[in-house]
Amino acid sequence: MSATILTRHLHSHGLDLVTDTHKYRKVVALRPINKGSVVITSRPLCNPIIFPTHRAQHCETCFRTRGSDSSSSDSGTSVAAAGGAGSGELELERCSVCKKRYYCNRDCFTVAWKGWHKWVCQDKDMEDLDYEMLKMIVISIERLRNGAFKESKQSGVTTATAAAAASHGTGEQESLALTEYVFSTLMGHEAISDPAEITKYREIATKIREQLIVAKFPFKSESSRGEPPSVAELMRYLCRFHCNNFSIHDSQLFTMAEGTFPVGALFNHSCRPNAIVMYEGQTQVVRTLEDIAVGQEVCTSYVDNGVQRAERRQLLRGKYYFDCLCPRCGDEESSRAAEKTGFRILDDLIEGDQDGEDGKKVDGEWLTKQFDTIILPGARSLQVAGPSLQPPTMINRSSFTSYLIHSLVPLIQTGATEQEYTERLFEIYNSLRMTPHCTPKPFTTTVMTNATSFFNTSLEHQSWALASKIGTFILALYLMIYPRHHPLVGLHCFTLAKCLWNDVEGGMTSVRLSHEILKLSRNILTVSHGRTGQNGSLVKEVEAFMSVVETELGS
Numbered sequence: 001m002s003a004t005i006l007t008r009h010l011h012s013h014g015l016d017l018v019t020d021t022h023k024y025r026k027v028v029a030l031r032p033i034n035k036g037s038v039v040i041t042s043r044p045l046c047n048p049i050i051f052p053t054h055r056a057q058h059c060e061t062c063f064r065t066r067g068s069d070s071s072s073s074d075s076g077t078s079v080a081a082a083g084g085a086g087s088g089e090l091e092l093e094r095c096s097v098c099k100k101r102y103y104c105n106r107d108c109f110t111v112a113w114k115g116w117h118k119w120v121c122q123d124k125d126m127e128d129l130d131y132e133m134l135k136m137i138v139i140s141i142e143r144l145r146n147g148a149f150k151e152s153k154q155s156g157v158t159t160a161t162a163a164a165a166a167s168h169g170t171g172e173q174e175s176l177a178l179t180e181y182v183f184s185t186l187m188g189h190e191a192i193s194d195p196a197e198i199t200k201y202r203e204i205a206t207k208i209r210e211q212l213i214v215a216k217f218p219f220k221s222e223s224s225r226g227e228p229p230s231v232a233e234l235m236r237y238l239c240r241f242h243c244n245n246f247s248i249h250d251s252q253l254f255t256m257a258e259g260t261f262p263v264g265a266l267f268n269h270s271c272r273p274n275a276i277v278m279y280e281g282q283t284q285v286v287r288t289l290e291d292i293a294v295g296q297e298v299c300t301s302y303v304d305n306g307v308q309r310a311e312r313r314q315l316l317r318g319k320y321y322f323d324c325l326c327p328r329c330g331d332e333e334s335s336r337a338a339e340k341t342g343f344r345i346l347d348d349l350i351e352g353d354q355d356g357e358d359g360k361k362v363d364g365e366w367l368t369k370q371f372d373t374i375i376l377p378g379a380r381s382l383q384v385a386g387p388s389l390q391p392p393t394m395i396n397r398s399s400f401t402s403y404l405i406h407s408l409v410p411l412i413q414t415g416a417t418e419q420e421y422t423e424r425l426f427e428i429y430n431s432l433r434m435t436p437h438c439t440p441k442p443f444t445t446t447v448m449t450n451a452t453s454f455f456n457t458s459l460e461h462q463s464w465a466l467a468s469k470i471g472t473f474i475l476a477l478y479l480m481i482y483p484r485h486h487p488l489v490g491l492h493c494f495t496l497a498k499c500l501w502n503d504v505e506g507g508m509t510s511v512r513l514s515h516e517i518l519k520l521s522r523n524i525l526t527v528s529h530g531r532t533g534q535n536g537s538l539v540k541e542v543e544a545f546m547s548v549v550e551t552e553l554g555s
């Protein structure tokens with residue numbers, strides 16, 4: 001396996017890997033890629049680890065969810081193929097020995113058993129998640145050292161998963177040997193990690209070697225002559241796993257597992273990403289959030305784009321050892337420049353004021369009072385408002401909400417180009433900076449965090465009118481901060497539309513607005529989730545709800 005095979009694989013997906021002085025390598029587009037496209041799919045290096053809290057809900061092999069449509073298999077080993085029902089709700093069965101892992105059928109169980117389950121089934125220490133992660137790493141290292149990454153019957157599900165995933169895109173299928181090769185080329189940063197980190201890794205590596213490998217998991221292959229890896233070798237692996245690991249989330253963006261996807265790990269980070277990482281079963285899918293031109297870098301985001309620059313910087317330095325120079329962050333020199341432009345303005349806007357005018361903390365009680373003043377932007381103004389909307393003379397929570405919603409929502413509904421959209425966004429950033437505002441600023445992340453927990457409380461209490469107001473305010477904040485087709489925005493719109501529809505006090509205005517927000521949700525989720533596979537079922541859910549609302553509107 002060599003660099004040529006990786007190059008060929010990327011080329012078949014319209015991508016290239018080029019060297020970069022700051023980032024080592026970067027993935028660029030070889031041909032124009034439309035927004036909402038699957039750029040590439042990646043297979044896991046070893047079986048991802050489902051968190052204990054989610055274990056009973058997912059098949060450990062294909063990750064399908066209990067209760068989901070059992071006919072929508074992406075693993076190629078459907079219930080029907082295993083002699084099961086073939087349609088209806090997916091059922092899971094526990095391993096009869098350990099009674100801890102769940103599987104949807106015998107094929108999935110057999111694959112897991114041969115691949116890794118037999119190593120962990122009787123291990124009492126597997127109750128501990130950290131221990132389990134280390135054990136998975138040990139299993140992977142054993143295979144990496146012994147060249148066991150060959151297509152085999154044992155890797156049946158991952159092969160089938162990759163085949164299913166390849167049908168999302170047009171490129172060639174990823175072989176296990178390629179997965180292994182790409183992993184060997186990834187950065188581990190062991191040379192620049194700080195001494196405290198190195199000491200921590202040495203301790204973990206020593207513990208793994210003595211307690212896990214020597215005592216329980218002897219390496220058997222002839223090529224390694226049964227010799228366990230040295231502490232130094234283990235440290236190199238640990239560093240590489242650390243920098244290239246992914247949190248796996250479901251279609252609602254709830255984190256449920258951890259895994260290593262070497263090909264997906266080739267994509268660099270941006271705080272204003274043009275692509276997003278999604279999951280279809282155990283397959284990682286990189287999707288574009290906007291149109292990408294030839295030569296442009298394809299970037300995902302390693303951190304939540306909703307946190308302030310200082311926090312992002314800390315997270316990125318702490319785990320990935322770099323300072324971000326993306327269009328939003330810029331470098332130190334440009335940060336000091338007097339006049340910031342474009343995305344560089346955003347972080348100045350979202351930092352700051354913690355307390356209200358009256359000195360009160362921005363807590364739930366304070367927000368309740370404030371939100372009483374937020375007027376639901378009416379459906380009619382969504383129709384008529386356009387890019388010429390002028391900023392208000394004074395920005396408070398109410399005017400901020402209507403200004404943002406009325407300025408940006410029509411551009412998403414009508415599918416304005418990325419350039420038109422970002423130009424409008426920059427005008428908004430400038431006007432938010434220049435226009436006097438109430439204290440605290442309505443658009444800080446502190447306010448957003450509080451508004452989000454307040455929104456969740458009002459959902460729990462089914463206070464639909466209140467939830468609709470806060471949800472509309474949060475939508476305005478999201479539009480200011482996240483890329484317009486970010487899945488978080490689409491998911492929030494779906495929840496907001498349900499609140500609006502349930503808000504009987506709002507009458508038909510609220511129903512009409514619910515319909516507008518549903519259209520928004522559908523447009524965004526079609527890009528971020530697609531219309532096929534497990535994630536695609538969300539768009540169908542939105543459309544089913546839209547037809548209920550349309551019936552009520554009589555359209």
Ligand SMILES: C[S@@+](CC[C@H](N)C(=O)[O-])C[C@H]1O[C@@H](n2cnc3c(N)ncnc32)[C@H](O)[C@@H]1O
Nearest residue numbers: 022023024025186187265266267268269320322
């Ligand atoms: C998951 S890897 C990404 C692929 C990597 N560039 C490579 O060529 O193997 C993560 C590492 O890439 C580098 N990286 C990713 N995004 C970056 C960025 N925006 N600026 C600088 N370095 C970046 C960092 O060294 C980080 O630890």
